[in-house]
Amino acid sequence: MNTLINFPISLIVLCSGFILILLGLWGMLTQRHLIRIIIGFSLMDTGIHMVMVSIGYVTGGTAPIINNAVPMSEATNLVVDPVPSALVLTAIVIGLGVTAVMLSFAVRIYKTHKTLMIDKLTESKW
């Protein structure tokens, strides 16, 4: 029980974030289906977000609101760093945007090519 508590949760998030990034990259590189590639991208993106969140986490920290419970002078030790959380919100929005554009490309590619296999999309080369 004790060991589990001592093991910081942020480390777990960080590690699983990296695993997700690698999985996503692996997916983007090996899956030939466009939708799977997009899923790969999404996984990678989520992984990055998890890494970002984990970096701002302070073990046992509270919400970054300065009040009586959290005096200004000790804020840095008591609260979770709010910046990464703010960043991750933006990053999620952007990731969503990119995913949406990728999906719309996939739709149009299917309309023009009648396939979603990336190795069929090699008209321009050299």
Add this chain to the structure above:
Amino acid sequence: MVATTDTIDIFLQPLGIYILALGVGFLIPLVYRVNRNSAILVFFTALLIMIVIAGLNLLAIINGASVMDIETAGIKPPFSINLRFGLFEGACVLAVNTVALLGAWHYLPRLKQHAAALLLYLILVMGINGMVMTRDLFNLFIFIEITSIATYALIGMERTAKGLAAGFKYIMATSIASAFYLLGTIFIYYQTGTLNIDDIIANQQLIIGPIGFIATLFILTGLLIELKPYPANGWGLDVYETAPGGIASLISVGVSAGVFFALYKVLPIMDLYLTSIAFIGGFTFLISNFIGLKQENTKRLLGYSSIGQMGLLTLVIALLVQLDASAHIPLIIGGLFINHLFAKAGLFWLAAIVDRKNIKDWSSIAKHPSLLILLCILLTALVGLPPFPGFWAKWELVMLLASEQLFGWITLILIGSLLEAVYLFRWFSYARNVESSESVEKPAEVSVSFLQQIPIFITGLLLFAIAYVMSRFMNVDNQLIYFPLMAGFAIWLIDRLNVRVKSLIMLLAVSIGGYFLTKDLEGINKLFSYLLIGGGILVSFATLYRHDDRKGFYPLLSVLLLSLATLLRAQTSLEFFFAWELMALSSYLLVMLGRNKQNCDPGIRLGNDQKNDQKYNQINAIKPALIYLLFSLASAYFILVGFAVSYSATGNYFLFSLGDSGTSTTLAFSLLAIGFIIKIGGFGLHIWLPEVYAEADDDFTAILSSVVSKAGIFGLIIIAAHLGVRADIGLNPAYVLGWIGILTATFGALMAVFQEDIKRLVAYSSMGQLGYIVTGVALMSHLGWVSAMYMTVNHFLFKGILFLSVAGVILRTNERFMYKMGGLIKNMPVTFTFTMIAIIAMSGVPPLSGYGGKWMFFNALMDKGWYWIAALAFFSSAVAFLYMFRLLQTVFLGQRKLEHRKLREAPVILLIPQGILIAIIFVISAYPKILIDVISTAIDPWISNTLVWKGTAMQAHYGYWDAPLIMAIIAGAWIAPLILLLLFAKTMKVQKVEQFNIVYAAERPRRPEETHFAYNFYAHYDRAIGFVVRPRATAFWNAVIEWTHSFAASLRIFYNGNGQTYALFIIMYFVGLFLVNGGLAL
């Protein structure tokens, strides 16, 4: 009232750009529903105000305002995001916004179909502005993403199959790159606790250990990948190829500009990687340009060029930071950047409106002068020729690198530039080529409205204007260097006039301009001014013999002749180089105007295998012109590096301080000499010469050979004077130069002997005769130089006559093969007489001027002890007799062809300049002292006079030369037999030889012309020594071309078109950078 101005002031702050883009941008779809045109108006107003904001703020900064830091959210950085608007940011933003406005104009027909497209375009431009201005690492990521998403959407708007596929690859690649960037950013934050770039730089000691290493590496890889380094750039190429010109141009110059600026901002924390960055940039530049050689798709070609140029910028910024030479950033980076920005954008738009996929189909615009001129201006700018910004930037760059002794990088940059020039100007060649259009995909003619050309035209104007400003910044005070261009422009304005009128105006203008440019000159320069300007005008007078319109000929000719004048005036190496490149460019374009199509006899030219002969029917001056340009550029680059070597030793550009180059003297001299030798057509580097001389217009060949080739001689003498004599470089380079000269003479003569084509014969002869001059200069003695300059004058005289009389013969017979002529003495007695006199003057037999030159030359050789060279000189002079005899015998003597019975004498306009030249030959022959005294005085400051005169006779070790006496004796020796002959001719028996009664014994004629005596005139010599002159140099250069192209083909195997392969390369790039920079050691 006050409040209003305040609001305006606030609005015109740089932040206004974002407010405008977001505010107005999202208003556009609304307005669009109401009225499409007002939406377009709002759109353009927004873009225009973005330019105004950037422009006004930049102006304020130039006028001394301090760098503007724009804070947001009411909190000071580093806790809030701040933007910075300084000199670099302002210039970059202004340039990008200007291109964006022009691009929107170009692309409007498509943009206006969707309100969203207008919105996305604004957002895209704003994103680039943000990338440039923001000082926050994460904010930078957001702007990169905003730009990327807008780009994706705009690419996706064209619903072509190829475009969508390319777009998807683009998204995959850039999203991986930004993922890297984001990861890097978050780790930097983890270590430094801030996202503010200035704060990060100030606290960069906190970026340590494996995390710091990985963090910076992630950021670097993310940004570098966006700049499309080789080989992880296939996705970028695919988008350039398939995206519409309006979008491709914005990606190529706008988005890349933003990313490049971002890279520049984070470079202070990239100290560890500077070398890697430089190598990545350098190799991307070199290899992109290599692969560009194999490319025929217009837009993909531009893509290779774009990637190359961004590579060059990356290389240069890394080097500048590494060398701590940030003072050079405005001129070098700014110049290269602006140059690429406008030239490339203009080319993408041009490619879009002409709409020919393959560069071979660009002949569609061959009859479209305004498009051709635009193409030419933009290509010239992109290659970095004067007067464009790239020229100045390249000069500064090479000088800086040379002063840091980084010659490896100089070599790489110049090779890359040369390769880029090859494929870019090859494209121009196709565009100029009226005859060939290989595919039938599109109709031969293009229809482009005037309005469509305006944005491109404006980029051209901007390039000129910025170049001028740059030259002011570089303290080029001598405005006269622009005189040739302005004169050429003025003549171009009257190009629609009657050909007689405009040619006379041009001759007058050049005479006056040339006079004022050269009247203050002294010494050697003065002497050459008579030759180049006076002689140039005299020979140019002969161009009046043509009656056709000759569009473009006279403007370019005035640029050429006046740039020769500014070349003579040049005080600094920069002015010299400017004039030199201007001369190369204008003569290239003039050669390209050549249109000889009568030379259609396949199968008998030396130096061409059977396969090429089939194509010979279609050859015109375009291919030789390209080769000419490339050799000219190569020559210019050697000269550039030569000057740079000298600059690194002396620290200034003055030509007179070339001699202070100290230990670098030998290197500088060798490089400069190679440059000039290429231009002269020296042995081994001569292959451009016969082709160009043969295929250029007949009258322009006369100018090229008699006048323009002397510019190379002038350069050689100048460097010999400054570097050779004063600094005393010792014997070796000069001795090598002597050998090159004499080998040129020997092989030129031998090649000339076996030519069937009259112009090629005279061309090889011209090359050979210049060889003696080179050796004369190499002698580095007073007599040697006098002989060299004397032979230079003589070469001008006889080559002027020969090429002009050849022009007359070709005009009348419409043939270039000598065996198709014969007996023309009866039709063209004056031309015959002039040719004969010129040949005697050339051959070096008494009494005409050539004798004096050879006499002094041999004396100088013997004085110096160069016996072997003297022997070869003697041999090649003897060989020269063979081709001269052939010229006279086969063209003017022998039987006349039936169809030539009614030919007339050459036009008087061709004969007048020849007559004047003949008169000068006689004066010089009789009284050489007049000329030699002038030459001797000019040389005296360099090598003191050693000539001894006794009356009219010149004394030397091995005898004396009394020209008037010789003249008198020869006249006597000729006139006496002549009188006798005239008296007794009637009593002698004269038998006329029939045309076909000379057939070589035991030879089987395969074609009718082989039975003609003039065909393969020197078959017996050919069998004996012909193997010497088989075109080895041509074969060698062909092999070089072949090899380069197949090498290029092997370099592009990475671009297999598969998006996943491209993604893999991106990841491998990261791994590679990780390993190279010692990632495993951490």
